[in-house]
Amino acid sequence: MNNWITKTADELAQALAAGEVTSVELVQAHLDRIAAVDGNADAGLHAFLHVDAEGALAQAKASDERRAAGTPASYLDGVPIAVKDVLATQGVPTTCASKMLEGWIPPYDATVVAKIKAAGLPIIGKTNMDEFAMGSSTEHSAYGPTRNPWDQTRIPGGSGGGSAVAVAAYEAPLALGTDTGGSIRQPAAVTGSVGVKPTYGGISRYGLVAMANSLDQVGPVSRTVLDSALLHELVGGHDPLDSTSLTDEPTGFVEAAREGAKGDLTGLKVGVITELQGDGYQPGVMARFTESLELLKAAGAEIVEVSCPNFTHALAAYYLIMPCEVSSNLAKFDAMRYGLRVTPAGDPSAEDVMRASRAAGFGDEVKRRIIIGTYALSSGYYDAYYGQAQKVRTLIQADFAAAFEQADVLVSPTAPTTAFKLGEKLDDPVAMYLNDLATIPANLAGVPGISLPNGLADEDGLPSGFQIQAPAHSDARLYKVGAALEALLEKGWGAPLLSQAPEIEEVRA
Template identity: 70%
Template sequence: MNEIIHLSATELAAKLRAGEVTSVQAVQAHLDRIAEVDGGDRGINAFLHVNTEEALAVAAEVDAIRAAGGADAQALHPFAGVPIAIKDLIVTKGQPTTAASKMLEGWMSPYDATVIQKVRAAKLPMLGKTNLDEFAMGSSTEHSAYGPTRNPWDLDRIPGGSGGGSAAAVAAFEAPLALGTDTGGSIRQPGAVTGTVGVKPTYGGVSRYGAIAMASSLDQIGPVTRTVLDSAYLHELIGGHDPADSTSLNEPVPALVEAAELGASGDMAGVRVGVIKELQGEGYEAGVQARFDESLEALRAAGAEIVEVSCPNFKYALGAYYLIMPSEVSSNLAKFDGVRFGTRVLPTEGPLTIERVMGATRAAGFGDEVKRRIILGTYALSAGYYDAYYGSAQKVRTLIQRDFDAAFAQADVLISPTSPTVAFELGSKTDDPLAMYLNDVATIPANMAGIPGITVPGGLSEGLPVGIQFLAPAREDARLYRAGAALEKLLEDKWGGRLIDQAPELSAATTGGVA
């Protein structure tokens, strides 16, 4: 069973099709792993809900279809029977969806998100729902109402955020695949600090219908995996036009698997790779910069043309993002008022009015970081300040988009470190919101421009993973998969295998879980 959980999703899928492993065995192996390392005093705490019965039932259905053979077996998706974890911001029927908030504690959605409909149709057993910063607001998964998630590489460090649960589950071999959401780096930054692969698709390339909105013009659902090829398969599965999402692109999903397979040769001849001047150097840890420089050399040796590009308005991206995002947060979360949606808390004294019910509910239901962003966004949108703050931030957003246009005129893909640091210690930045926000400095520009990005493992610094980020023009997600797979191949040849396999071994003894 230990061998099963260490397989990539592509490797596991091949064994399922060959009859060497059953889907029930694969699901049970991952459920056993969750029981072993996720709970306890120092458990990973990647899962908020484990979906045991349904996952095993779907696995048994897939096994029965394969055993019967015929057209139904031939029609199965390549990943049918491969288990997957779901960020608890994506609504699912039959499982709670809490957004890691007391405001939605125990809430059961009456419908499935579009990506969940596609996962169900492809018969991927869902292992459960993963932890996150409350309503996806954070960079460390310490702002969850249900406790922080731990990094499998070092249990005293953060797994990134907001999607630290999905990244940690994949890194800890609790799931071979996961879905996350990325508003300012919430897939890519956790991927970087856990040694996993994370992709933010082009805005509109994957339906957001059924993802609880944080900032609607920035949010995007995407894959979290251990290899670039796995991400390509999952991205192709969940991508495509959705009439239920007004921002969905009405065009075919690019040939992402084909691009990843092409890149797996390691050949980068003829590919222009642009090094973003503003996303390296000062503020980036020495070990992170060293791994980045080594990745550039590997790409150059593989035939890539390395050019430097400048995006001068990126220095304003963080400030603009933290005006646009909270403004949209204050609007999107206004419905959680104790009257229309969410839990209801009655005031303990005074008259029972809607205003007092709303105040008591939001005071009890939201955590500090959510309250901070609602207050900031409400202020930025208030009369007399709208043009000075929100309006100005939107102008900066246009300048960032123009910077990308100019950069992509010189390069096919852009490259940078994904995060300026490796994973920091739990609790070290919770009292300093500005220091926490700086972790997304390299990932935010992609969300502001709506372009796709991928992070791949780039090596270790002081024994902790470093991520390398590629960015591509909107709708050119395939470029990411070619470049990402090529760098993955080049570095794995250098390391003698996958970086994730160098992670410390976890057990019930180290986490305090139940073996």
């Protein structure tokens, strides 16, 4: 394995600045890694749906020229990155892992994509995902599942399993994901990577193919807390093209991460959420969680129990609100303007074409959520379902507000279990939905959250994740506490957790 691909984004940026390596060399090293281990739907990790080798190498060459001239575009100029296939990329296919958008090439860039291009980060490809971001396992991709590098018989989480695997398997040092109910944090937890869901509105959603507008949030995926902070500062900030964009300046995250890495949390109050532990949580996951709390306590933090009673209703509320927004957002895929068009035999009407195209273009999980959302929004049921769910959402926001009066940050396991077997829960949607139990409340309330790896569960030797949540607009706290815990854990392990992952067998696509 090329040593450069195991370096962090921060280390690569320093090496580029020192002239120890070129961006072209870095991009080529990661392209070689992708060629060796990524494979396709039948074999390999299948983290990528599209690899843009030519475009990435051209961007890397331009980066090297800027470095040579002494005018780098940013600190991370020349560091490669992968992008989830739900973000529009001009001139590069954006399919949302759906047959409905197969071959679609956007004429514009999402704001976050435009920002990383302006900062000089070569985009090496688009990562696999659950279709239109609907799923918790990346098994709902129309182009086949992504596989977990720790055990290729297991899921990588979802919907952003491709981005998490690309980072965890050293195919990219950084990636962009999106998080609607845990789609960055849960994959991070089960692959041993770091994933951040920023405060709602902290990163522009313009150019993100929307699943649920009031819940979706773009965020960074990386191998370290500091790397996520670096990427967050780069892509965050106000965007006039996004009406929900905050005016907050994306600053202080890197400083907080560097400060936290010193390991001193004296005076910090850490709230352990009573409702996000106990029944349904794997014993090994809870053991690692308890050990992590002890490390935080040793670093000077005060551990307190907090109750958020309405969190028990978060899953039900989410799976009403989200499908309602899905039903509305996906109505635009009508075969009239763009996307797949299926024309039935005979003299079909526009309605016939629309029906045939949507039947052929959408997968089962997408259809399921459209039907649920349409039903919940229908006349006579709106108040009983959607209206009630929004009231629960308000109660969950109140729970967060009360909890943050008692603690500076709230913590829990990121996911109740480690990665389950591929196919194990495909026929049981409710069991699949339960994977988002601990991550959904943050999306309903709009508060930021981070997941970082905190060890391997005793039962199966697979990664578990530690989730930290902070008040809205207080993302810097995530980076300080996360970096402190990361430093303490790695001191005990003697190396990053990913160094303990098994070697990945090479598979040529």
